Amino acid sequence: MKVLxxxxxxxxxxxxxxxxADQSGVDLSNVKMSMNPFDEISVEEAVRLQEAGTASETIVxxxxxxxxxxxxRTALAMGMDRGIHVETDDDLEPLAIAKxxxxxxxxxxxxxxxxxxxxxxNDFGATGSMLAALLxxxxxxxxNSVAKDGDSLSVAREVDGGLQTVxxxxxxxxxxxxxxxxxxxxxxxxxxxxxxxxxxxKTPGDYGVDxxxxxxxxxxxxxxxxxxxVKVEDVAALVDKLKNEAGVI
Amino acid sequence: MAILVVxxxxxxxxKDQTHKTVTAAKAMGGDVDVLVAGKGVKDVAxxxxxxxxxxxxxxxxxxxxxxxxxxxxxxxxxxxxxxYDAILAPDTTSHKNYMPRVAAKLDVQQISSVxxxxxxxxxxxxxxxxxxxxxxxxxDTKKVVTVRTTAFDSAxxxxxxxxxxxxxxxxxxxxxxxxxxxxxxxRPELTDAKxxxxxxxxxxxxxxxxxxxxxxxxxxxxxxxxxxAVDAGFVPNDYQVGQTGKAVAPELYIAVGISGAIQHLxxxxxxxxxxxxxxxxxxxxxxxxxxxxxxDLFKALPExxxxxxxxxx
Numbered sequence: 184m185k186v187l188x189x190x191x192x193x194x195x196x197x198x199x200x201x202x203x204a205d206q207s208g209v210d211l212s213n214v215k216m217s218m219n220p221f222d223e224i225s226v227e228e229a230v231r232l233q234e235a236g237t238a239s240e241t242i243v244x245x246x247x248x249x250x251x252x253x254x255x256r257t258a259l260a261m262g263m264d265r266g267i268h269v270e271t272d273d274d275l276e277p278l279a280i281a282k283x284x285x286x287x288x289x290x291x292x293x294x295x296x297x298x299x300x301x302x303x304x305n306d307f308g309a310t311g312s313m314l315a316a317l318l319x320x321x322x323x324x325x326x327n328s329v330a331k332d333g334d335s336l337s338v339a340r341e342v343d344g345g346l347q348t349v350x351x352x353x354x355x356x357x358x359x360x361x362x363x364x365x366x367x368x369x370x371x372x373x374x375x376x377x378x379x380x381x382x383x384x385k386t387p388g389d390y391g392v393d394x395x396x397x398x399x400x401x402x403x404x405x406x407x408x409x410x411x412x413v414k415v416e417d418v419a420a421l422v423d424k425l426k427n428e429a430g431v432i
Numbered sequence: 433m434a435i436l437v438v439x440x441x442x443x444x445x446x447k448d449q450t451h452k453t454v455t456a457a458k459a460m461g462g463d464v465d466v467l468v469a470g471k472g473v474k475d476v477a478x479x480x481x482x483x484x485x486x487x488x489x490x491x492x493x494x495x496x497x498x499x500x501x502x503x504x505x506x507x508x509x510x511x512x513x514x515x516y517d518a519i520l521a522p523d524t525t526s527h528k529n530y531m532p533r534v535a536a537k538l539d540v541q542q543i544s545s546v547x548x549x550x551x552x553x554x555x556x557x558x559x560x561x562x563x564x565x566x567x568x569x570x571x572d573t574k575k576v577v578t579v580r581t582t583a584f585d586s587a588x589x590x591x592x593x594x595x596x597x598x599x600x601x602x603x604x605x606x607x608x609x610x611x612x613x614x615x616x617x618x619r620p621e622l623t624d625a626k627x628x629x630x631x632x633x634x635x636x637x638x639x640x641x642x643x644x645x646x647x648x649x650x651x652x653x654x655x656x657x658x659x660x661a662v663d664a665g666f667v668p669n670d671y672q673v674g675q676t677g678k679a680v681a682p683e684l685y686i687a688v689g690i691s692g693a694i695q696h697l698x699x700x701x702x703x704x705x706x707x708x709x710x711x712x713x714x715x716x717x718x719x720x721x722x723x724x725x726x727x728d729l730f731k732a733l734p735e736x737x738x739x740x741x742x743x744x745x
Contacts, residue, residue: 194560199563200559200560200564209559209560209563276541277532277541278539278541278542303560304559305559306544306545306559306561306675307532307544312529312530312531312532313532313533313535313536313542316506316533321502321503321605322529322607324502324528325525327669341670342612343524343526343623343678344614344615344621345612345615345668345670346613347611347612349501351606361669361676396541397540397541398568398569399571400567401567401568402567403559403564403565403567404564404565406562406565406701411718411719411721411724412724413724414718414726415723415725417725417735418739421723421725421739422743425705431684432627432684432743432745
């Protein structure tokens with residue numbers, strides 16, 4: 184089975200987002216950018232499926248600026264076979280991304296698309312399910328484990344209250360949650376090897392998709408600040424404050 | 433303008449997230465209807481009909497909706513949307529699962545996890561794990577919105593809306609429910625609890641959460657955890673409070689051995705009173721805590737247990 188993994192280049196997980204003074208957005212100049220952590224989990228899962236003989240070919244795609252190529256190289260260094268870079272400097276919304284991905288799916292014919300449940304920059308959490316709907320495919324979102332069983336997938340999903348297992352017929356979309364796996368670090372030889380792996384260069388126009396934004400960002404501001412309170416001496420003082428001052432116990 | 437709110441329920445009872453989502457819908461202005469999709473939901477629909485300000489309840493009662501799988505929910509909702517200008521649902525895992533499908537079918541960009549409604553087309557939502565708040569205006573003709581319910585008050589009771597039953601969704605669907613393993617607990621649910629006590633990486637192990645459990649049982653609290661504690665395998669993922677877990681806003685939030693990573697703060701900073709217990713007095717959690725106790729949690733938790741006993745708990 185061919186597996187397609189869309190990945191996004193985002194502000195690194197460990198870097199605190201700073202709001203621009205003119206409230207136009209978050210400052211992304213001169214900051215460390217990395218692969219969206221949930222997408223790393225997707226890449227890892229695809230590579231494991233290939234190592235297990237379940238996936239025949241693994242393709243990574245990123246839709247973004249020229250530097251998104253670095254993110255594609257990272258996935259190739261982790262073990263994926265080849266890449267597709269759809270170059271755009273616009274910060275596309277999930278609907279536009281899903282439409283482009285649909286075009287790629289139709290061209291490449293994967294049986295499974297696996298991607299992060301959300302990107303940690305815009306936090307929409309929408310692309311995977313949108314793609315599934317546009318393709319009329321079933322979905323297994325927030326995956327905790329994925330197993331291929333004949334022509335279907337068994338996906339254990341992280342839901343409020345525990346785990347839910349669903350069986351979805353292939354082709355299908357899977358979105359990854361934190362506990363699915365622990366992504367590997369690429370080894371130096373694999374990083375060198377990845378440099379020779381092919382990356383197709385595309386543009387949104389190649390897929391005939393209208394990518395105009397539907398949401399206009401009016402402003403981006405700092406979240407409301409919470410004032411720090413007081414330090415208490417000991418546990419007895421804490422219980423006293425909670426009971427007699429705050430009245431919450 | 434007509435707005436459809438999708439109810440949060442477990443086929444037996446209506447959840448308060450529904451009432452909060454109704455409040456968000458009312459802020460957009462217009463008529464608010466509530467969709468109850470599930471199996472055996474007659475009582476849930478009757479409860480929804482009592483929410484103040486609801487025009488009517490639409491009930492869809494079918495086996496394929498028992499678990500609210502995304503494919504079936506899409507099939508129920510998309511045909512209804514001819515009559516609505518907007519659809520709102522709480523941002524719990526069940527609704528996060530299918531709402532983007534509905535949006536894609538309607539050719540609409542979903543507006544996720546809104547914490548504020550400015551007008552019928554303008555919303556505030558957290559981005560970058562709550563490090564920034566974006567105010568966005570949608571140009572789509574219909575709005576598809578998920579609601580961070582902790583940011584809204586519950587709509588009251590006292591309504592007497594009619595309940596219409598609609599036709600079953602047409603299957604078959606390409607997904608089927610196989611099984612579920614729910615965490616069995618007598619404690620309140622994290623998102624409903626008046627008091628939440630959470631442990632972080634400082635707890636050291638899953639076994640040590642027993643100390644937190646004991647205090648939770650005394651206070652009738654729910655138990656949560658930071659992502660670090662979940663990643664370390666101390667507790668299951670559904671304990672996770674934070675941007676990648678659940679957003680909670682209880683009366684009292686007690687953070688134990690949690691440093692206060694921004695992604696955790698994003699999920700609990702709307703709590704009314706925050707207590708932090710941490711041995712590192714520089715931990716960022718203290719910058720949001722109303723009451724901070726700099727102490728070794730392995731000493732403080734047994735003491736807290738004892739003090740609560742003395743106080744009659």
